[in-house]
Ligand SMILES: Cc1cc2nc3c(=O)[nH]c(=O)nc-3n(C[C@H](O)[C@H](O)[C@H](O)COP(=O)(O)OP(=O)(O)OC[C@H]3O[C@@H](n4cnc5c(N)ncnc54)[C@H](O)[C@@H]3O)c2cc1C
Ligand code: SF4
């Protein structure tokens with residue numbers, strides 16, 4: 375976590391107040407830059423050489439979510455800390471079947487896959503353009519905002 | 532005897548890219564692969580690839596394979612499947628068995644060897660039990676044949692292959708009970724390891740597998756801790772119930788055909804073992820025989836495609852399909868693209884190894900020059916320049 379906080383693209387405390395922001399957990403020099411090339415607003419920069427770590431200008435970002443599905447490392451999610459008074463909203467990439475349904479209660483997990491809290495699915499986007507990387511949006515209790523990154527896989531029906 | 536201008540061994544990303552470049556330039560090409568499907572490793576790679584837009588980043592490997600096949604078809608490139616190249620010599624005659632029945636001999640002006648690599652294994656007690664397999668084999672089973680190799684899986688090796696195959700096993704519905712890594716640190720890209728970690732898969736660094744237990748099939752794995760000298764720590768053994776043990780312990784270039792045809796080699800640990808010495812046109816020390824992709828040093832599909840193109844352009848050039856100016860431009864462009872992929876904390880190491888191969892080539896040219904022998908066959912246009920001025 376400390377390493378993440380120091381990484382180039384990680385939000386500072388006041389960035390969370392901006393509304394929905396992409397959080398990029400990509401801390402190594404890997405040869406990769408789709409996050410930069412797909413962003414319609416030019417908010418993410420990798421530059422030259424493409425092994426640079428990405429940086430982001432939160433003020434340019436509209437929270438559209440395109441970068442989440444394009445990132446081959448599945449390293450980006452969007453967090454809206456102040457979704458409402460008590461809840462935050464996370465939108466993360468998910469490539470396991472079955473997909474959750476809108477309204478379903480799911481278990482949200484941290485970076486080690488441990489359950490942190492429950493969440494309620496508010497949106498599932500499985501767009502052709504995203505080529506089988508679904509985007510799941512779920513609300514959860516705000517206090518866990520630093521830990522929640524994904525959800526537990528669902529059992530096969 | 533059938534004659535071809537360029538014969539390419541292997542229809543993986545390197546071989547197909549080479550074929551496309553040769554055919555685009557106008558050469559008569561034949562691609563040969565022992566598999567019943569072209570594409571090499573690509574059709575197993577159901578994940579999205581790294582790289583930049585020009586390297587087709589963010590696209591799944593399998594779709595990159597489809598694009599290559601489409602181009603191959605559009606250019607009417609001849610492809611023989613189920614056909615194994617069993618031998619070749621310096622004069623570039625090639626012996627092939629078709630469908631394990633018919634023997635064929637063909638003559639090529641240029642050969643591009645793009646035979647890829649083979650999976651390494653590590654021996655341990657019980658390793659011959661059914662249920663112990665290479666990670667690549669597991670990947671072929673589930674992604675090409677839609678068979679789940681097991682339900683509870685132990686992965687040995689935390690490099691990108693081990694981690695990606697683990698992720699795909701989870702996607703296919705198996706449980707991965709752990710990923711073992713003998714070294715103290717993980718091998719794969721952080722974003723890949725993070726992906727399986729948040730799926731709840733534990734990593735055991737400094738661990739290896741001691742034995743596979745079971746009567747007729749793997750029933751459990753005994754794992755053991757290693758100290759800093761790679762010796763097993765007494766009393767640290769643990770038994771984990773699993774039905775499959777996957778080995779992802781590296782790849783070795785498939786160099787037999789290059790040996791057979793008399794290419795010279797150098798040993799580079801980081802490139803997977805012995806690799807054919809080649810110059811910046813991917814030509815080996817045997818004139819007219821080129822290499823590309825994993826056979827010339829283990830890297831990635833993205834670099835394999837660029838090297839394939841480079842070899843294809845060079846072969847077409849030496850056949851006279853490009854003038855020097857055009858070839859120079861195309862070759863420099865390929866090198867720009869390759870260098871883009873070979874930087875950063877992971878890529879730079881590969882670049883340094885690749886540079887060593889090129890330096891070896893130069894050294895051998897110099898040595899031959901000094902010994903006042905005619906340079907061994909394997910000169911390029913540039914090197915020919917030296918021999919002519921002699
Ligand atoms: C599990 C796994 C995951 C990977 N993930 C990625 C990734 O995410 N991104 C990435 O960029 N790379 C990845 N790679 C690496 C990538 O797949 C290889 O680097 C790439 O396929 C090498 O291409 P190639 O053309 O050199 O060899 P291959 O794709 O291996 O093709 C070689 C072909 O040659 C044929 N052949 C060999 N010998 C003969 C013979 N004697 N006669 C006839 N045919 C022959 C074989 O049948 C094969 O089809 C992965 C590899 C593995 C094993
Ligand atoms: S969410 Fe949309 S606008 Fe924001 S960085 Fe990603 S792609 Fe760009």
Ligand code: SF4
Pocket residue numbers: 398399400406407408409410420428444445446447448449450722
């Ligand atoms: S696309 Fe993803 S993995 Fe690639 S550089 Fe951007 S954040 Fe990192």
